[in-house]
Amino acid sequence: MSYPIILNGDHAEFEQxxxxxxxxxxxxxxxxxxxxxxxxxxxxxxAAKLGYEHHEGHPIDEEWMATWFANALMRGWDEHAARSAASTGV
Structure with missing residues (x-):
């Protein structure tokens, strides 16, 4: 999967x-x-497109992955908040 990278372009144009x-x-x-x-x-x-699956042969459980990503996203948010607070002295 390739993501678009807007170089020398206009993000507003991309959004529009x-x-x-x-x-x-x-x-x-x-x-x-x-x-x-x-x-x-x-x-x-x-993962399915690349042939990855659960070790028992069924697709990776999307709900289980949602819990993993929820934790990962919140950890990133917490890290950002901590760094922001440290840089502002709050």
């Missing part, structure tokens, strides 16, 4: 071009999302 698309159909999905379910869905779709 994709304004009427469902979020899942946008070429930058799930990057703009902070929803673990979006990340889990994209991960499981890519």
């Amino acid at each position: 071009e994709h304004a009427d698309m469902k979020p899942e159909d946008r070429p930058d999905w799930p990057l703009p999302s902070f929803d673990a379910r979006d990340w889990a869905k994209a991960f499981c779709k890519t």
Whole structure:
């Protein structure tokens, strides 16, 4: 999966071009999302396409991956908040 990189371009133009698309159909999905379910869905779709599966032979459980991504996203948020607070002296 390749994500669009806007070099020497206009992000507003990119947003305008994709304004009427469902979020899942946008070429930058799930990057703009902070929803673990979006990340889990994209991960499981890519994993299945690449032939990865549960060790018992069934697809990777999307709900289980949502819990993993929820933890990972919140850990990133907490790290950002801690660094921001440290840099402002709060």
